[in-house]
Amino acid sequence: MAEAAVSFKNITKTFGEVVANRDVTFDVKKGEILALLGENGSGKTTLMNMLSGIYYPDHGSIEVNGEEVTIRSPKDAFALGIGMVHQHFKLVDVFTAVENTVLGLTRKQEKYSLKAAARRMKDICDKYGFEIEPKKKIYNMSVSEKQTLEIVKVLYRGAEILVLDEPTAVLTPQETEKLFNVMRNMREDGKSIIIITHKLNEVMEISDRVAVLRKGEYIGTVNTADTDEHELTDMMVGRKTDLNIRRTEPTGEKPLLEIRDLVVKNDEGAVAIDGMSFYIRGGEILGVAGISGCGQKELCEAIAGLRKVYKGEINHMGDSIIGLSPKAIIEKGIAMSFIPEDRLGMGLAPSLSVTDNMMLKDYKNATLTFKEGDAEHKAKKLPAFLWPFVDRNRARKKAEEIIEELDIVTPSTETPVRRLSGGNVQKVLVGREMQAGPNVIITAYPVRGLDINSSYTIYDILNAEKEKGTGIMYVGEDLDVLLALCDKIMVICHGKLMGVVHADKTTKEEIGLMMTGALDLGAVKTEKHFGIASDTNIDEEDLAAMRQRDAQTEEEEGE
Amino acid sequence: MTSFVAWFTSSIVYGTVIMYGALGETLTQKSGQLNLGVPGMVYLGAFAGFAGGFMYEKTAASTNEFLLVLIPLLCGFGGGALGGLLYSLMTVVLKANQNVTGLALTFLGVGIGTFGGIYVLADAGFLSFATARETAALFNMNINAYIEAGVFGEMFLSYGFMVYAAIILAIVMFIIMRRTRVGLNLRAVGESPATADAAGINVNRYKIVASTIGGGICGLGGMVYVIMYGHGGWTTTNSIEALGWLAVALVIFSTWKPLNAIWGSYLFAFLFWFSNYFPTVTGIVLPTYAPYLLQMLPYAVTTIMIVLFNFRKKKENQPPAALGLSYFREER
Numbered sequence: 001m002a003e004a005a006v007s008f009k010n011i012t013k014t015f016g017e018v019v020a021n022r023d024v025t026f027d028v029k030k031g032e033i034l035a036l037l038g039e040n041g042s043g044k045t046t047l048m049n050m051l052s053g054i055y056y057p058d059h060g061s062i063e064v065n066g067e068e069v070t071i072r073s074p075k076d077a078f079a080l081g082i083g084m085v086h087q088h089f090k091l092v093d094v095f096t097a098v099e100n101t102v103l104g105l106t107r108k109q110e111k112y113s114l115k116a117a118a119r120r121m122k123d124i125c126d127k128y129g130f131e132i133e134p135k136k137k138i139y140n141m142s143v144s145e146k147q148t149l150e151i152v153k154v155l156y157r158g159a160e161i162l163v164l165d166e167p168t169a170v171l172t173p174q175e176t177e178k179l180f181n182v183m184r185n186m187r188e189d190g191k192s193i194i195i196i197t198h199k200l201n202e203v204m205e206i207s208d209r210v211a212v213l214r215k216g217e218y219i220g221t222v223n224t225a226d227t228d229e230h231e232l233t234d235m236m237v238g239r240k241t242d243l244n245i246r247r248t249e250p251t252g253e254k255p256l257l258e259i260r261d262l263v264v265k266n267d268e269g270a271v272a273i274d275g276m277s278f279y280i281r282g283g284e285i286l287g288v289a290g291i292s293g294c295g296q297k298e299l300c301e302a303i304a305g306l307r308k309v310y311k312g313e314i315n316h317m318g319d320s321i322i323g324l325s326p327k328a329i330i331e332k333g334i335a336m337s338f339i340p341e342d343r344l345g346m347g348l349a350p351s352l353s354v355t356d357n358m359m360l361k362d363y364k365n366a367t368l369t370f371k372e373g374d375a376e377h378k379a380k381k382l383p384a385f386l387w388p389f390v391d392r393n394r395a396r397k398k399a400e401e402i403i404e405e406l407d408i409v410t411p412s413t414e415t416p417v418r419r420l421s422g423g424n425v426q427k428v429l430v431g432r433e434m435q436a437g438p439n440v441i442i443t444a445y446p447v448r449g450l451d452i453n454s455s456y457t458i459y460d461i462l463n464a465e466k467e468k469g470t471g472i473m474y475v476g477e478d479l480d481v482l483l484a485l486c487d488k489i490m491v492i493c494h495g496k497l498m499g500v501v502h503a504d505k506t507t508k509e510e511i512g513l514m515m516t517g518a519l520d521l522g523a524v525k526t527e528k529h530f531g532i533a534s535d536t537n538i539d540e541e542d543l544a545a546m547r548q549r550d551a552q553t554e555e556e557e558g559e
Numbered sequence: 560m561t562s563f564v565a566w567f568t569s570s571i572v573y574g575t576v577i578m579y580g581a582l583g584e585t586l587t588q589k590s591g592q593l594n595l596g597v598p599g600m601v602y603l604g605a606f607a608g609f610a611g612g613f614m615y616e617k618t619a620a621s622t623n624e625f626l627l628v629l630i631p632l633l634c635g636f637g638g639g640a641l642g643g644l645l646y647s648l649m650t651v652v653l654k655a656n657q658n659v660t661g662l663a664l665t666f667l668g669v670g671i672g673t674f675g676g677i678y679v680l681a682d683a684g685f686l687s688f689a690t691a692r693e694t695a696a697l698f699n700m701n702i703n704a705y706i707e708a709g710v711f712g713e714m715f716l717s718y719g720f721m722v723y724a725a726i727i728l729a730i731v732m733f734i735i736m737r738r739t740r741v742g743l744n745l746r747a748v749g750e751s752p753a754t755a756d757a758a759g760i761n762v763n764r765y766k767i768v769a770s771t772i773g774g775g776i777c778g779l780g781g782m783v784y785v786i787m788y789g790h791g792g793w794t795t796t797n798s799i800e801a802l803g804w805l806a807v808a809l810v811i812f813s814t815w816k817p818l819n820a821i822w823g824s825y826l827f828a829f830l831f832w833f834s835n836y837f838p839t840v841t842g843i844v845l846p847t848y849a850p851y852l853l854q855m856l857p858y859a860v861t862t863i864m865i866v867l868f869n870f871r872k873k874k875e876n877q878p879p880a881a882l883g884l885s886y887f888r889e890e891r
Contacts, residue, residue, distance in 0.1 A: 075759045090758070091754060092746070092747050092754050093874065094750055094874050094875060095747070103743060104755070104759040104760050112743075137874070
């Protein structure tokens with residue numbers, strides 16, 4: 001039993017200057033379920049990708065069944081009996097379950113026969129308690145079925161070591177229970193399972209041991225039976241570090257943006273934001289903490305008008321903005337900047353110059369300018385249909401201002417944005433959003449991938465905006481930054497609001513517990529109206545309109 | 560009646576050319592490659608097939624019947640395949656934009672064919688018309704000439720072997736795509752290259768091989784046009800290009816299914832000849848502008864089909880999901 005199925009020995013992996021894993025050493029035993037726990041960016045997925053052949057470690061070695069192995073491709077991993085189920089399913093939509101299962105197998109491995117393959121799939125399903133129809137097409141499958149198929153696919157290829165990357169993130173509690181039963185059956189059968197997860201209750205329920213990573217480093221492994229959620233949270237988030245970010249006192253103005261009972265669905269049609277209520281006051285920064293993929297993106301998109309609001313109300317200074325176009329929402333003064341993982345994905349056109357990108361959000365203000373004397377430019381506004389040209393000079397001036405102000409390193413204002421380094425690209429994006437003079441700023445991961453100095457520049461800009469009375473929602477990853485920068489921190493877990501806490505009165509542990517769903521302030525303090533401002537702008541009329549809309553949505557759903 | 564039979568037989572021969580083009584392009588598109596160079600590849604195949612047959616007839620002391628058939632076949636296939644190979648190298652290896660590369664290939668193919676044609680014709684003593692007579696005779700050899708089975712024979716048995724070969728090719732392609740591992744892998748590459756890659760399938764190899772063979776099949780269509788329909792006579796002509804575009808439309812019309820391409824190609828050719836034969840068959844005189852409008856019919860039908868399929872939203876009738884997209888393996 002004590003024999004190791006997989007041993008990681010001093011694994012180090014860097015991407016450029018970013019260290020994803022540093023000197024990670026631990027074992028996975030045969031016939032055990034090991035939970036791999038860690039915050040975002042702690043290097044869990046990177047480590048597992050090295051096991052499944054997607055990345056190759058810079059230093060260190062991997063041993064499988066006591067022998068040192070070289071895994072250079074997913075094929076090598078398969079040959080060693082290692083199978084990984086990724087968060088993003090790798091399935092062909094128009095194929096049936098069985099077609100997907102045999103995809104990529106070679107003649108050497110087995111004869112091509114979908115009938116025989118379907119029979120073998122049935123055997124696997126019966127053995128471990130899966131339910132799957134081999135002839136069903138993927139596009140007719142639920143998320144849970146797709147995941148089941150991914151696991152069957154891996155088992156079909158004879159995997160003895162399974163890696164499941166956040167398998168429960170997309171499942172309902174009932175489906176999760178089913179999955180856990182299957183996992184226990186697989187353990188009985190002697191297979192080793194590594195499960196990556198953030199949810200502490202699930203770690204406690206399913207795992208035999210827990211290995212914890214923090215910021216790329218291995219913290220330790222504990223027996224699940226000997227530990228509790230508090231200890232694990234401590235290991236996961238670590239001690240608080242002081243960052244010395246300047247925080248000004250909030251001015252405490254009236255709520256600018258109020259969200260009430262908001263329900264938003266994700267691309268797959270599952271509920272991403274589940275009945276959230278909160279508000280942002282002028283002159284304060286509301287931090288949003290949560291494991292990545294817990295609805296942050298959907299929330300930002302819903303506020304910016306990019307995603308349909310399923311139910312509930314979004315109210316800006318007394319007016320509902322539900323159903324408004326993104327352009328109308330921008331005109332109301334709500335700026336949104338979302339920095340996705342690839343950093344270029346949203347908000348900027350990579351091939352256009354800095355100047356052009358400035359104009360993207362400001363095209364409607366085309367004016368005809370007359371020069372009066374040498375000094376002053378006097379703008380005379382003509383309607384757009386009379387004067388259809390954009391004002392490049394003004395945009396270039398703006399670009400120059402932002403470059404100066406934010407210390408952006410670029411050869412000129414006419415350089416395509418994609419040629420700038422990641423940090424500078426982000427500054428362009430954030431700078432443009434500030435330039436428009438918004439009254440509400442929704443910003444998600446604005447310092448993602450930035451170096452310390454650039455990060456502090458961004459914090460300073462946000463603080464300056466806050467002093468101007470702007471309401472800011474800051475979706476962040478680093479808890480230390482959230483604690484230092486924000487006035488209040490709202491914690492979400494799988495689309496549900498876990499609570500809003502004052503940054504100077506809370507602890508990292510408390511937030512950590514809320515992030516993982518172990519602590520729900522909403523459930524504790526039921527007497528107080530959760531997430532509703534005492535001086536709310538939403539009146540009975542708005543609420544009536546909201547209820548009517550929701551009823552209508554439900555009716556349509558029923559049809 | 561005779562003119563209806565003529566309409567019918569012209570449609571079959573003409574349709575065969577379109578069918579080869581469509582089958583080649585279907586194979587290409589199933590791998591996710593949107594090659595709009597079909598007219599170019601058809602033209603290359605037409606020229607190479609003709610030139611092969613013509614030069615062999617001209618240079619050989621005594622011709623061998625087997626070679627008379629084999630050389631145009633290989634040349635026609637090779638000409639188109641070269642176009643397909645060039646296209647796939649540009650798009651797969653150099654990651655060039657598929658639409659632009661395909662269109663460029665159309666111009667290139669037509670250009671090379673026309674240019675090369677001048678030399679072949681010059682060699683023939685600057686006759687405005689050079690003919691590969693013996694080759695054409697062999698390709699047009701048919702059963703009906705021997706058994707004389709009346710109208711039935713004329714309608715169904717009076718064609719050279721390439722007409723029947725096209726139908727067999729369509730059926731073979733259907734079987735490969737539906738029933739074999741290669742077909743499964745090919746479709747996976749066109750639907751979701753990332754999935755195929757993760758499953759250990761060599762995505763680039765599948766794309767290149769499919770585009771090249773697909774180009775070769777398109778080339779056969781051009782060869783059939785010159786040798787069979789044109790009875791071995793080379794004139795640089797625009798109608799080859801028009802047939803290439805009809806083949807592209809047919810791929811969409813057939814919803815990427817080879818079996819649909821069989822009847823679809825005959826229908827397209829039938830509609831294409833509508834303005835020629837309709838007046839003589841029915842006795843209805845059409846206004847002079849009508850032929851120009853009526854030649855649009857295949858495209859109009861395709862457009863209507865696209866709209867209908869989009870309404871029905873059946874997943875099986877949609878193009879390969881990754882069609883026209885270059886595949887980059889994700890890297891951090």
